[in-house]
Amino acid sequence: MNIFKVFITIGISLLVFSGCAKYEAKNHLELKEIEKGLKLTESELKQDPDDTYMNYYHGRFLVSQKKYKESIAYFKKAAESFPYSTYHKLWLGIAYGKAKDYKNEQKVYEDILKDKNGNYKSAWAYLGRSYYKDMQYEKALETLKKGIERYRKPHSNMYYYYAKSLNKIGDTENAKKYFKEYLRKFPDYSLAKWAVYNLNKLEDFEYSNFKIGQETVSIRNMDYLPNSNDIEYYSKQGLNKIGKRLLEDKDITLYIVSYDTNNLTRAEKRVKNIKKYLLNNFSDIDFENIRIAWFKTPRKIEVDKKIFKRDVYVNFFTTNKKDK
Secondary structure, rough: OOHHHHEEEEEEHHHHHHHHHHHHHHHHHHHOOOHHHHHHHHHHHHHOOOHHHHHHHOOOOOOOOOOOHHHHHHHHHHHHOOOOOOOHHHHHHHHHHOOOHHHHHHHHHHHHHHHHOOOOHHHHHHHHHHHOOOOOOOHHHHHHHHHHHHHHOOOOHHHHHHHHHHHHHHOOHHHHHHHHHHHHHOOOOOOHHHHHHHHHHHOOOOEEEEOOEEEEEEEEEEOOOOOOOOOHHHHHHHHHHHHHHHHHHOOOEEEEEEOOOOOHHHHHHHHHHHHHHHHHHHOOOOOHHEEEEEEOEEEEEEOOOOEEEEOEEEEEEEHHHHHH
């Protein structure tokens, strides 16, 4: 009886320890402590090579080191040892994709969709992305369209890669439409600056990227109410993003430059209204921390070594106080 209790106690202790290791690995991943995470998972896998979570986290740490091909074996083991976890399979697909093995990546996502009766949003998005990267643009469009139509809130990648695929087949007008749809729905996501870049390449300057401190802010260009110098709603949203960056980084000075080839007075009034809006809505910003200028000249914008001129434009940039 006592021996039985000992075995039970050891078994419970191992389960608890295993659970602790899982959360420790998760914590290392969240804190980007990759080396510590690898040491932990390597140690755990020596004791139990089939541990689902240790294989999964080991794969994640290897992906963080861009060792994509090496990570595949670990995601495979995690997926095989816990076949009901779609998330582990998804990361197997991601690893294949990062290793540029698109055929195997596509097979993983297709299997997920088969298992889930087509109901797994990320699999639709990543399958479409994989077809795009594999230069199968028509398949990408078909897949991503199904995903967009299926969900009330589609995955952000669906709009971006749908736009990219449209552009590849020469449908530039609809490509612009979907890049803008991405920016309207996901203005702060990681692909926003690339959506803007692609729009600008297509000679559409409704949106711009501005480097505010160390971050790129993607916003709609300044627009105004009809026959007025008052800032319209969507432009205010962009200014709010810039204002928040100024509060986050106290070491930068913001410069706002207004260009208007037809009306210097209008350029002056508008740039002053922009500064006033920022100061009124972000009271902690110092008046001297925003500098303004205005010119009766076009703004020259370079995109892929090609110069474009905008007759009416507002430019934002920053300098670091420490560099002065």
